[in-house]
Amino acid sequence: MDEQELQWIQANVELAIEQLGPLADAGFGLNRESVEWVEGFIERQRARPGFDPERVDGLVGVLGSFLGACVAAGAGGRWHCSDEGGWGVLLPDGSTAFPFTKVRKQLRDGVEGGESIASFYRVAVDFIATGGLREPGQG
Template sequence: MEEQELSQIQANVRLAVDQLGPLSEVDFGLNRESVKWVEGFIERQRSQPDFDLERIGGLVGVLGSFLGACIVAATGGRWHRSDDDGWGVLLPDGSTAFPFAKVHKQFRDGVEEGESIAGFYRIAVDYLATGRIREARGDDAEGADR
């Protein structure tokens, strides 16, 4: 089952790159610039008059897969499935980032309410994966934004 789910995540990543890359005006791929563009894409979708949070499950799956793959590419982390929290990215410092949850939160609440996938990416890549956040806080944070 896990291999099948990982295959679906990879298919979602390819779909995101193939479909969103041509729409963007950036060097679209598994990088910070593309995450920032996808954040704007989510905000543009939220502003559509026919936007319905109840009908975006597939889009959350595709964009969450893409966000997670970007974090994996930047950190050397890996996809990990927990029984309690589902799929996340296990980071080199041992913490886990949950990109599907973050994408859903941005769709639900938006950047204006502090739900930014670009900020999530930055924290996961620049602080959690490197251990810098633990050094700064002096604790053992387990997970990143559920």
């Protein structure tokens, strides 16, 4: 693992909490409610005049770091860099969630296009990490 990249991710998480926390309801942090608030924030950004979903790399970095940290905290996961997908959160069941990809998709397509970071969080934390999506009879 590249320690410098992990430090960049952590700095982005801190920036998200510092900048978005005062705009959100009380209790903004690494939790489900904050992910839901950030989903709305993304939708508000998409509605702004002149928004260009192809010019959002900085926003993807900050919000993807925050989403990944929330998933890691909620599921007991940890950051992991894979050869095929880049940085993601390794979940207790061995699968990997890719928050940067999901944030970029929501910025591009929006909730109305089927992309939701809140749903991504719920599925990763409540189902995948717990083995809840396994076929009956699988161990």
